Amino acid sequence: MCGIIAYAGPRSAVNLLIDGLHRLEYRGYDSAGLAVQxxxxxxxxxKRVGRxxxxxxxxxxxxxxxxxxxxxxWATHGGVTRENCHPHLDSLQRIAVVHNGIIENMGPLKxxxxxxxxxxxxxxxxxxxxxxxxxxxxxxxxxxxxxSPDVAGDPxxxxxxxxxxxxxxxxxxxxxxxxxxxxxxARNGSPLVVGLGDGETxxxxxxxxxxxxxxxxxxxxxxxxxxxxxxxxxxxxxDGVTSKHKVDTLAEEWGDSELGEFPHYMLKEIxxxxxxxxxCLGGRLVPEDxxxxxxxxxxxxxxxxxxxxxxxxxxxxxxHACLVGAGAIEALxxxxxxxxxxxxxxxxxxxxxxxxxxFAVSQSGETAxxxxxxxxxxxxxxxxxxxxxVVGSSIARACGRGVYIHSGPEMxxxxxxxFSNMVAALLLFALQLGRARAMSPHxxxxxxxxxxxxxxxxARYLAQPGPxxxxxxxxxxxxxxxxxxxxxxxxxxxxxxxxxxxVAYIPCVAYPSGEMKHGPIALLEKGSPVVVIxxxxxxxxxxxxxxxxxxxxxxxxxxxHTEGDLEAAALADVAIAVPRCHPLLSPLLTVLPLQxxxxxAGLALGRDIDRPRNLAxxxxxx
Ligand code: F6R
Numbered sequence: 001m002c003g004i005i006a007y008a009g010p011r012s013a014v015n016l017l018i019d020g021l022h023r024l025e026y027r028g029y030d031s032a033g034l035a036v037q038x039x040x041x042x043x044x045x046x047k048r049v050g051r052x053x054x055x056x057x058x059x060x061x062x063x064x065x066x067x068x069x070x071x072x073x074w075a076t077h078g079g080v081t082r083e084n085c086h087p088h089l090d091s092l093q094r095i096a097v098v099h100n101g102i103i104e105n106m107g108p109l110k111x112x113x114x115x116x117x118x119x120x121x122x123x124x125x126x127x128x129x130x131x132x133x134x135x136x137x138x139x140x141x142x143x144x145x146x147x148s149p150d151v152a153g154d155p156x157x158x159x160x161x162x163x164x165x166x167x168x169x170x171x172x173x174x175x176x177x178x179x180x181x182x183x184x185x186a187r188n189g190s191p192l193v194v195g196l197g198d199g200e201t202x203x204x205x206x207x208x209x210x211x212x213x214x215x216x217x218x219x220x221x222x223x224x225x226x227x228x229x230x231x232x233x234x235x236x237x238x239d240g241v242t243s244k245h246k247v248d249t250l251a252e253e254w255g256d257s258e259l260g261e262f263p264h265y266m267l268k269e270i271x272x273x274x275x276x277x278x279x280c281l282g283g284r285l286v287p288e289d290x291x292x293x294x295x296x297x298x299x300x301x302x303x304x305x306x307x308x309x310x311x312x313x314x315x316x317x318x319x320h321a322c323l324v325g326a327g328a329i330e331a332l333x334x335x336x337x338x339x340x341x342x343x344x345x346x347x348x349x350x351x352x353x354x355x356x357x358x359f360a361v362s363q364s365g366e367t368a369x370x371x372x373x374x375x376x377x378x379x380x381x382x383x384x385x386x387x388x389x390v391v392g393s394s395i396a397r398a399c400g401r402g403v404y405i406h407s408g409p410e411m412x413x414x415x416x417x418x419f420s421n422m423v424a425a426l427l428l429f430a431l432q433l434g435r436a437r438a439m440s441p442h443x444x445x446x447x448x449x450x451x452x453x454x455x456x457x458x459a460r461y462l463a464q465p466g467p468x469x470x471x472x473x474x475x476x477x478x479x480x481x482x483x484x485x486x487x488x489x490x491x492x493x494x495x496x497x498x499x500x501x502x503v504a505y506i507p508c509v510a511y512p513s514g515e516m517k518h519g520p521i522a523l524l525e526k527g528s529p530v531v532v533i534x535x536x537x538x539x540x541x542x543x544x545x546x547x548x549x550x551x552x553x554x555x556x557x558x559x560x561h562t563e564g565d566l567e568a569a570a571l572a573d574v575a576i577a578v579p580r581c582h583p584l585l586s587p588l589l590t591v592l593p594l595q596x597x598x599x600x601a602g603l604a605l606g607r608d609i610d611r612p613r614n615l616a617x618x619x620x621x622x
Contacts, residue, residue: 001616002086002100003027003072004192005209006173006183009200009230013037013068014059020202020209021052021070026265026411027206028616029072030080034059035087035096036068041180043096047085067181069173069203071098074616077106078123087175088127090134091118094177097133099126100205101169101190102621109165129162133174136161155184159225160238163188169368169621171205183228187220190620191366191394194218194226194233196247201228206366206618207250207392208257208409215250219392251391254279255408264609265412266503266602270595272408274459276417277588279406280424285452290444291435292428292451294403297385299357304436307357309336312387313345313373314361315619317415317498318422321387322361323491324587325426331584332434332447343369343622345376352380359402359426360386363410363418364618365393372622374398387425389418403429412610413617414503416595419495420458420588427451427584450582454589457579461592466576468593471558472600474529474574475506482520482555483510483594485533486543488587492533496594502612503602513546526554531597532572533590536562537583547571560590 005020007013017034032055033047044063048055052072071086078084087096103109103125110120110128118131136159139152155176163170169189176184185192185203195202195210195217203226204210207217218233220226224243225236235243255272262268284292310329312322322339329337342360346369352358360374365388374395377384386395386402389410396402405421428451435444475481481500485493490512497508511520513532524530530550534543547557548571559572562580569575578589602609 001027001074001618001620002205003029003209004069004098004100004171004173004203004205006069006185006203006228007200008067008181008183008228009197010066011200012064013066014063017068017070018052018056019212020204021055021072023209024072024206025052026413026610027072027618028413028611029074031073031082031085032071033073033085033087034068034070035175036063036065037175037177037180038065041177043089043093043175043177045087045089045096047082049080049082049085067175067183069096069098069175069183076102076621077125083122084124086126088122088124088130090130092134095130095134095137096175097126097130098173099129100171100620101188103128103166103170104168105166129166129170129172132162132165133158153178155179156225156227156236156240159184159186160240163225163238173203181229185220185226185228187224188222189368192220194220194228196232200230201232203228211250217248217250218245219248219397248392253391253408254406257409257411264599266414266416266599266609269410269412269417270592270599271462272417273420273462273592274455276407276421277424277455277458279408280421281428281451281455284428285448287445287448287452290441290448292432292448294428294432296401296403297429298401301436304433306355307335307433308353309356310359311356312337312339312359312361312426313342313370315342315367315369317419317495318361318363318370320491320495320498321419321422321426322359323494324423324488325430327488328427328430328584329433332430332439333437335437342367342373346372350376350380352377352382354381354383356382358382358384360384360395360399361422362386362395363389363407363415365390365395366618366620367395368620368622371395371398387422389421413612413615414499414598419591423587424451447582447584450585454581454585457581457589458592461578461589465593465596467574468576468596468600470574471576471597472604474556474558475500475597475601476504476604478506478529480507480509480523480528482523482528482530483508483533484513484516484530484543484546486513486539487537488584489533489535489539489543489590492587492590492594493531495591496531496533496597499595499598500601502615503598503609504605504607505613506601513543516546517549521549521553524550524553524555528555529558530555531558531560531594533560534568535578535583535586535590536565536580537586540568544568544571560593
């Protein structure tokens with residue numbers, strides 16, 4: 001989704017901004033632009049629809065300076081056009097703004113500005129912000145308010161006055177031609193982090209853009225404004241009072257954000273999974289006691305036994321991990337656990353039990369819907385813990401306590417290794433909770449040892465993935481692909497369908513197998529591909545009955561089954577075996593061929609694998 005990078009310091013800003021935009025590309029975007037202050041402070045702007053490389057090629061040698069702001073846009077208000085690209089300028093071209101987020105009261109504000117003679121050049125909500133700032137900057141008392149003329153020309157007052165009239169979310173970086181060498185910033189619901197260098201300062205919406213330059217950072221808080229120059233940062237509250245800020249150090253992460261020998265991040269990240277799982281499980285399993293310890297939760301057995309139930313909230317792939325986690329918690333701890341789509345949870349005025357435990361599950365830690373769900377639980381007195389990949393992200397900080405899943409940087413838009421590590425983290429919790437309740441030491445030890453070995457089994461599968469290409473041939477020309485599974489495998493079916501849709505753009509439908517006969521069976525005709533996930537567990541026989549029902553209607557069955565289960569394999573048109581494992585861990589193995597299927601199908605159809613159309617890596621709008 002939209003990305004921001006800004007720089008103030010002694011170096012040439014253009015290269016640093018372009019490099020920063022490249023580091024934000026993985027988030028998904030459709031256009032890019034930048035503004036750099038010239039030698040007299042004047043604002044030089046370039047923007048392009050398409051890739052950052054196209055912007056880079058368009059920047060002429062005349063654009064130079066040492067202070068600038070830049071942006072990758074993911075269209076919300078207005079089409080993907082050059083006019084709608086950020087930065088946006090005020091009428092006199094003295095103020096430039098880049099913006100992440102959505103202004104909800106754009107309509108009435110724009111109407112008032114139009115009535116006062118302002119001419120708009122774009123369809124964006126962001127342009128409303130820059131004209132609003134300009135009105136206050138001129139001391140004009142925009143929109144009928146009066147502003148004292150003696151504060152005209154004060155950028156912080158102009159920003160505060162404008163922000164006070166906005167409703168919605170923003171991460172803003174602003175340049176004023178009259179204030180060379182300074183970037184102004186404001187945050188409300190859309191992340192911004194300041195990077196403190198040696199005689200230079202950066203601003204970004206994602207710490208990943210800062211790590212080549214510095215690991216000393218200040219996370220801006222909601223409602224805060226900042227003034228950034230080469231010497232550092234000053235922060236203010238919206239009422240103008242200077243606020244104190246904390247300097248954090250970004251931890252070194254395992255793993256590489258470079259492609260290495262792989263042609264795509266998605267493939268690299270699929271192959272990262274054995275090591276990613278080791279990073280997540282390492283130091284958290286206690287096989288001798290048959291349990292796990294998640295220090296970041298800071299919950300002892302006395303607190304765990306009192307939990308009446310657990311609720312897990314996430315979106316997309318993270319929601320699928322929640323489904324697996326909820327099943328494991330119920331199975332091992334014998335207390336109710338439910339997974340819920342975060343956007344539904346936040347908006348349905350949920351009943352919150354202050355005694356229960358809520359988890360917010362998110363790779364990026366920035367998903368607006370999940371963040372909103374966290375706030376809703378907290379407002380109602382509930383306890384939320386994060387299950388998050390990105391250290392220091394908004395959700396991690398809002399929760400305060402939780403589990404980092406340690407996947408390493410996930411750059412492909414389609415989430416793969418984060419799914420596995422979310423599942424692994426939730427399985428660790430289920431084991432810890434299960435042991436604090438009724439689970440026996442023997443059963444605990446068995447699961448702990450199985451978890452310890454799971455990275456090896458994942459590696460063994462990935463070394464010999466089976467006839468993926470045969471499955472690809474069956475799905476690439478299909479009108480629709482049906483995915484079926486039961487229990488944890490129903491969540492894997494949903495995840496496999498999501499991956500194939502987002503990477504290959506093939507319509508997919510996922511259903512718990514038992515539901516098939518209640519509707520989706522009507523879709524089946526001769527040759528329809530049906531992906532069945534049927535590991536050798538207590539639900540297998542029922543799933544195989546559904547498989548037979550599909551065969552009876554002429555469907556082409558693509559089966560994911562357990563190694564050595566020849567009886568199941570014999571029922572399929574194409575069968576892919578995954579290593580045998582503890583039944584609760586099977587999602588960590590059965591998801592692998594589905595990730596490869598999506599990748600290979602996307603490749604066969606010539607899709608943009610790492611940046612599928614219309615999608616964003618981190619969905620920071622509601
Ligand atoms: C699918 C995918 C999305 C994300 C969803 C939540 O491959 O990447 O469905 O899973 O947008 O993102 P996070 O986990 O960052 O909250």
